[in-house]
Amino acid sequence: MSTVTPMTTAESDTGAAVRPGSQLGELELRGISRAYGAHTALHPLDLTIRGGEFVALLGPSGCGKTTALNSLAGLLPLTAGEIVLDGRRIDTLPPEKRGFGMVFQNYALFPHLTVRANVAFGLKMRGVGKAETVRRVDAVLALVHLTEQAHKHPGQLSGGQQQRVAIARAIVMEPPLVLMDEPLSNLDAALRLEMRSEIRRIHQEFGLTTLYVTHDQEEALSLADRLVVLHEGRVSQIGTPADLYENPANTHVAAFMGYRNLLPLTVTGADARGATASGRGLTVRGAGSGAGKLTPGQSVMVAVRPEDLRIAETDEQALGEAVAEVVEYHGRVLHVEAVTREGDRLHLTSSGQVRPGDVLSVAVDTERALFFPQAAVPDPASQEVPA
Amino acid sequence: MTVALPPTAHRPALRHRLAERGVDRTLLLVLPGALAVVALFCYPFLYGLQLSFQPTSGATQGGFSFGAYHAFFSEPFARKSIWQTFSLAVPASLINVGVSVPISYRMRRDFRGKRLLLALLVVPITLGTVLTAEGILEFYGPAGWFNHTLNLLGLASSPVQLTMNYTGVLLSLIISGFPFAYLLTHSYLSGIHPSLEKAASTLGADWWQRFRHITFPLLLPGLMTTFCLSFVMAFAVFPSAMMVGDPDGKTHVISIEAYEAALEHFDYAQGCADAMIMTVLMLVVIVAVTTLRSRLYSGSTGGKG
Numbered sequence: 001m002s003t004v005t006p007m008t009t010a011e012s013d014t015g016a017a018v019r020p021g022s023q024l025g026e027l028e029l030r031g032i033s034r035a036y037g038a039h040t041a042l043h044p045l046d047l048t049i050r051g052g053e054f055v056a057l058l059g060p061s062g063c064g065k066t067t068a069l070n071s072l073a074g075l076l077p078l079t080a081g082e083i084v085l086d087g088r089r090i091d092t093l094p095p096e097k098r099g100f101g102m103v104f105q106n107y108a109l110f111p112h113l114t115v116r117a118n119v120a121f122g123l124k125m126r127g128v129g130k131a132e133t134v135r136r137v138d139a140v141l142a143l144v145h146l147t148e149q150a151h152k153h154p155g156q157l158s159g160g161q162q163q164r165v166a167i168a169r170a171i172v173m174e175p176p177l178v179l180m181d182e183p184l185s186n187l188d189a190a191l192r193l194e195m196r197s198e199i200r201r202i203h204q205e206f207g208l209t210t211l212y213v214t215h216d217q218e219e220a221l222s223l224a225d226r227l228v229v230l231h232e233g234r235v236s237q238i239g240t241p242a243d244l245y246e247n248p249a250n251t252h253v254a255a256f257m258g259y260r261n262l263l264p265l266t267v268t269g270a271d272a273r274g275a276t277a278s279g280r281g282l283t284v285r286g287a288g289s290g291a292g293k294l295t296p297g298q299s300v301m302v303a304v305r306p307e308d309l310r311i312a313e314t315d316e317q318a319l320g321e322a323v324a325e326v327v328e329y330h331g332r333v334l335h336v337e338a339v340t341r342e343g344d345r346l347h348l349t350s351s352g353q354v355r356p357g358d359v360l361s362v363a364v365d366t367e368r369a370l371f372f373p374q375a376a377v378p379d380p381a382s383q384e385v386p387a
Numbered sequence: 388m389t390v391a392l393p394p395t396a397h398r399p400a401l402r403h404r405l406a407e408r409g410v411d412r413t414l415l416l417v418l419p420g421a422l423a424v425v426a427l428f429c430y431p432f433l434y435g436l437q438l439s440f441q442p443t444s445g446a447t448q449g450g451f452s453f454g455a456y457h458a459f460f461s462e463p464f465a466r467k468s469i470w471q472t473f474s475l476a477v478p479a480s481l482i483n484v485g486v487s488v489p490i491s492y493r494m495r496r497d498f499r500g501k502r503l504l505l506a507l508l509v510v511p512i513t514l515g516t517v518l519t520a521e522g523i524l525e526f527y528g529p530a531g532w533f534n535h536t537l538n539l540l541g542l543a544s545s546p547v548q549l550t551m552n553y554t555g556v557l558l559s560l561i562i563s564g565f566p567f568a569y570l571l572t573h574s575y576l577s578g579i580h581p582s583l584e585k586a587a588s589t590l591g592a593d594w595w596q597r598f599r600h601i602t603f604p605l606l607l608p609g610l611m612t613t614f615c616l617s618f619v620m621a622f623a624v625f626p627s628a629m630m631v632g633d634p635d636g637k638t639h640v641i642s643i644e645a646y647e648a649a650l651e652h653f654d655y656a657q658g659c660a661d662a663m664i665m666t667v668l669m670l671v672v673i674v675a676v677t678t679l680r681s682r683l684y685s686g687s688t689g690g691k692g
Binding site: 073074075094095096097098099100101102104106108109110111112121122125126153155169170173179 | 580582583585586587588589590591592593596600601604605684686687688
């Protein structure tokens with residue numbers, strides 16, 4: 001792929017310019033919210049970002065994450081709440097006075113300026129001296145491996161290179177906070193993976209504090225130190241990737257974190273070590289989600305990841321039976337979509353041979369099945385996992 | 388099997404080759420328009436060009452002479468009409484383009500009454516030049532409302548002369564030319580992705596810096612095109628120069644010179660020569676502006692570059 005830039009620049013060159021240690025002590029969002037007329041796009045959000053942290057705002061489209069980002073950048077006025085940067089209130093400042101770096105989804109590179117002029121733009125606006133500008137721009141271009149492309153216009157660059165210009169332009173200002181709005185969504189799959197590690201590398205080498213918006217949970221999990229999951233403008237959960245992955249707070253987060261099997265069942269028995277739920281021809285023994293005690297008769301949503309759901313061993317208690325319908329080859333394992341007699345779809349993995357039409361006995365380890373107590377009305381939104 | 392095919396197999400290949408070069412049956416759609424252009428523009432133009440070279444004396448005979456051109460340039464009053472046309476067309480076009488920039492800049496955002504304002508700005512397009520000129524005569528004339536108001540407010544003791552002179556024609560050119568300039572500028576401006584200005588603002592640029600360094604350079608090629616169109620319209624000024632101007636003095640523009648030669652003195656060769664001089668002058672300006680324009684950045688103005 002032509003987008004891969006060889007690492008021609010000497011690492012010692014960049015090393016001199018790298019500024020370890022963040023420019024930011026602490027950024028506090030106190031109940032920030034945004035409404036468009038009667039529609040509240042973002043319900044009051046409280047979040048404290050510490051210097052050097054990489055925080056991801058995660059959620060499906062329309063969950064309010066871009067609204068939150070734009071409000072923080074000053075591109076959108078807040079309806080309520082305040083933003084405090086190291087003890088200084090900044091929510092009343094216009095974007096040009098906040099000094100945050102922002103990477104836009106469409107990169108928003110200035111098409112009439114060269115790569116160098118694009119990156120130098122912010123410094124020029126701040127009245128930074130010529131020699132200092134050249135030095136800083138060179139250092140940042142080396143950091144994003146774009147020294148060779150400095151004289152080109154954005155139109156002559158590939159998607160990945162444009163993306164790196166956008167990042168370089170945002171970080172050359174040494175901003176206390178870098179805001180990234182789905183920066184990888186316009187790239188193809190291979191480049192997305194490459195740029196993902198690139199972003200994490202730049203974050204670490206430059207000592208940035210980053211707030212990153214995405215709808216891709218894999219991206220968020222791999223990049224962020226802390227994740228904020230939004231659902232319909234409200235925070236569903238805030239935690240480390242491991243927290244969210246292992247202990248999602250509710251079915252929305254679970255669905256987002258790859259729990260593709262969400263089964264509405266009823267609790268039949270509960271004790272100190274766990275609970276049993278059944279219904280729809282299935283019986284699952286699992287752990288609670290930690291959200292309070294379960295009592296028999298209660299409706300629960302049982303969440304299981306495809307990679308934890310497997311074909312039962314001969315001497316094992318199966319949770320039910322299903323007929324394999326779609327079998328996908330994924331290297332060492334097969335992903336199987338199977339349908340129970342009641343019509344529920346189960347997603348499971350198998351390392352052995354499975355052919356469509358096979359009747360499978362399915363099992364899950366007790367600690368791998370999460371129970372979420374449900375309100376009386378099941379939420380249809382949690383049925384499908386956003387891509 | 389293939390032995391029987393060659394004659395039939397060859398024909399589609401030719402059609403394919405033609406299609407590669409853009410020649411196919413849809414090209415026939417161009418024909419009516421092309422015919423109309425030839426009949427209504429090319430032929431009259433070439434006929435006029437030929438006519439302009441006819442000797443002034445004995446117009447019915449053939450022959451070739453620069454007499455009419457020589458006559459134009461040796462007559463100071465005629466020569467001066469070039470300067471007078473330019474001194475109307477250039478300021479009018481500059482004002483039209485210049486005023487439409489801030490207005491369309493502001494009109495990108497929504498505000499109360501935007502549609503009403505838009506209608507007011509664009510309505511003059513629907514009025515003919517003659518109607519506009521009449522209106523100007525009535526409104527800005529010595530006994531018109533404008534002077535009446537000035538008088539009532541005590542701002543002027545004697546009527547301000549705004550018609551039958553240069554000012555009247557300039558006003559008329561602005562009123563009828565502005566809507567075109569505005570509509571063009573507006574569409575060029577909306578082609579610039581709003582995220583560019585947002586990006587500039589996160590990089591510390593205030594509104595003037597954003598305009599100066601981002602929006603204006605991206606808009607400039609469009610403004611130049613707008614200027615060209617505005618200029619061509621203003622350069623051919625005729626009805627208003629006659630009606631609200633001073634056709635025998637300050638607003639004796641080339642089109643009037645040509646009109647008088649052809650239809651008052653019945654010297655068609657002179658009239659055609661005047662029209663040709665006018666065409667060449669317009670072309671010179673347009674070529675100059677487009678040459679300048681081609682040196683500017685004129686690629687995409689979207690966010691992705």
